Structure formats: C-alpha cells, structure tokens
Amino acid sequence: MKSEKSFAVFACLLCAGISAGSLPGCAFVSSVIAPGARLVTLESPGTACAIGQIVETASSRIEVVYDSRVPSASVAAGPGELPKSAAKSISARRTSLAKSAMADSGAKLGDVKVSVSLRDTVTRTVPTFSLYGHIQDQMAKNDGLRSMIRNYAAVGARFEVVSGTIHGRLALSVTDATGKSLELDPAVLAAVAEALGARLKRDDAASAYLSEPVEMGFYADRRMVRALTSAAQTDPKSVK
Numbered sequence: 526m527k528s529e530k531s532f533a534v535f536a537c538l539l540c541a542g543i544s545a546g547s548l549p550g551c552a553f554v555s556s557v558i559a560p561g562a563r564l565v566t567l568e569s570p571g572t573a574c575a576i577g578q579i580v581e582t583a584s585s586r587i588e589v590v591y592d593s594r595v596p597s598a599s600v601a602a603g604p605g606e607l608p609k610s611a612a613k614s615i616s617a618r619r620t621s622l623a624k625s626a627m628a629d630s631g632a633k634l635g636d637v638k639v640s641v642s643l644r645d646t647v648t649r650t651v652p653t654f655s656l657y658g659h660i661q662d663q664m665a666k667n668d669g670l671r672s673m674i675r676n677y678a679a680v681g682a683r684f685e686v687v688s689g690t691i692h693g694r695l696a697l698s699v700t701d702a703t704g705k706s707l708e709l710d711p712a713v714l715a716a717v718a719e720a721l722g723a724r725l726k727r728d729d730a731a732s733a734y735l736s737e738p739v740e741m742g743f744y745a746d747r748r749m750v751r752a753l754t755s756a757a758q759t760d761p762k763s764v765k
Contacts (some may be wrong), residue, residue, distance in 0.1 A: 563685075566611045566742040568618055571722025573740040576600060576651050577659060578687045579674070579750065590684065591670060593663045595651050605648025605691055607741060615741055616642050617633070619721055623697060626720035630713045636702035643741065646647060646693035650744075656688060657749055678754045685745035695723055695736040706732035 565587070567573070574580060575589065577595040581588045607615070607704060618643035628634060651659075664671045697717065699707045708727065709717065714734070718725045723736035 543729060550558075558651045563745045563747075564608065564611060564691075564742055565745050566607075566614060567740060568614075569722075570619070570622065570720065570739075574687045574690065576649065576690060576733055576743075579660070580685055580687060580745065581635050582685060582745065586639070590673075591663075593660050595656060595718060599651050599659075600649050601651070602647050603648045606644055607643065607646055607691060607693075611742065612643055616640070619695060622720045623717050626716040627709075627713055629637050630716040630759045632709075632713045637707065638702075640698045642696045642698070644694045644696050644735070646691060646737070646741065647738065648689055648691050650689040653688070653746075653749070656686065656691075660686065660749070660753060674750070674754055678750070683747070684750040685747045685752075686749040687743045688746040688749065689744040691741045691743065692738040693741050694738055695721060696731065697721075697725060697734040697736075698732070699734075709734070 547559040565582070574589065575591045575592070575594045578589050579593060581590050599690060606612075620639060624634065624639050624643050627639065664674065674684060701707055714725060717734075721736070725734040725736050725738045728735045
C-alpha cells in the first residue's frame with residue numbers, strides 16, 4: 526500500500542419448449558417484510574436477479590426456474606433504504622471478502638482498518654397488477670410452464686416472484702492507525718474488486734473507493750405464485 530498521494534440446489538427442470546433462462550445459484554439471507562413477501566439479501570458478490578423472474582428458494586441457494594423479465598420501460602426506480610440488519614450483514618460480508626483478498630494478494634494489513642459500506646441505495650419496482658399480468662400472459666402462452674408451476678407447487682416447491690430489486694454503491698475505505706486514508710496498489714485493488722464483484726474507482730473527495738451500482742438484494746413475493754398457480758388450476762386452457 527501507499528499513501529493517498531501516490532455481490533438443496535434446484536435445477537431448472539423445464540419441459541421442452543419452455544423459453545426459460547437460468548442464472549447461477551446465489552447464497553442469500555432473507556427477512557420477512559410482509560405476509561408472503563421477503564427481502565432477500567444477496568450474500569455472493571456478482572450475482573443478481575431480475576424483476577419478473579420466478580425463483581425457488583427452498584435451500585440456502587436461489588435458483589431461477591423461469592426468466593420472465595418485464596420490459597425495462599415498466600420498471601420505476603426511487604430511493605430505497607435497506608433494513609439496518611440487512612445493510613449490516615452486507616457490509617460485514619463484503620468487508621470480510623475485501624480483507625481476505627488483500628491478504629491473499631500479499632498486502633500487509635497490520636493496523637490497517639478496512640471497511641465496506643453501502644451508499645446511494647435505490648429500489649426498482651413494477652406495480653403488482655402489471656407484474657401479475659405479465660407473468661400470467663407468459664403462462665397462458667406456455668403449456669409447459671403452467672404444468673411445471675402447478676405440479677411442482679403441488680408437491681411442495683416454494684416458488685416466488687422477484688417483485689423488486691435494491692441496488693447501491695459499495696464504498697471501500699482503507700485507513701492506517703492514525704485514520705489516514707490509504708491508496709491501494711493496482712494489483713491489490715484488482716484483487717479486491719474481483720472479490721467484491723464490482724469495479725472500484727478512487728474517489729479522493731470521499732477518501733474511499735466507490736463502485737458502480739450493484740444489486741444488493743430483491744423482494745420475493747410468494748403470494749403472487751400462489752395466485753398464479755390457483756389461476757392455472759382453474760383456467761380451462763390449462764386442462765388437456
């Protein structure tokens with residue numbers, strides 16, 4: 526370093542003909558925010574989910590079982606704060622990853638203090654009625670999807686719809702024992718950026734490294750899947 530001068534595995538079991546997308550599973554921590562809805566905090570950097578996707582979260586991993594993303598024009602963004610417990614969990618996890626990456630790259634930490642905090646959080650959402658209509662339309666056009674949702678839900682699969690996402694910037698602060706901000710060597714910075722799954726750029730005014738917006742978590746709505754499943758069971762189109 527030199528002085529300031531110098532983000533049980535459930536496979537995507539879709540029948541032939543389903544135009545589904547699958548993303549890598551990602552570890553998560555969740556908290557209940559309303560009956561049937563949860564805030565799922567992404568613990569693995571570099572992973573993300575999108576509004577409209579149907580996910581399965583029966584284990585400690587998230588699996589996307591159908592990629593029904595809504596058009597970007599339907600998404601509204603606005604300020605959104607994470608619960609303190611969720612923000613603390615994310616910061617602690619990212620700080621641990623940053624320290625490990627620095628140590629593995631040969632940096633001598635000593636009395637150096639490393640911390641990763643969150644800034645400029647934004648929530649992206651789609652009106653419930655619009656989101657429900659979008660997924661219902663997908664199911665009406667896809668016999669395999671209707672069958673999978675109905676049959677797997679009947680045997681206990683816990684499907685949820687991603688109804689909103691939370692994004693924010695990571696702020697990496699590195700200071701010495703006196704509290705003076707330190708600048709990382711390029712190789713160390715690259716290792717930390719890879720570990721955090723985000724690009725980091727020095728911001729001298731903030732005396733820290735700031736990332737571009739990254740996804741911190743998403744809102745999962747189980748009630749919507751239950752409603753869609755019920756509709757699929759009674760919809761004459763779904764009876765063959």
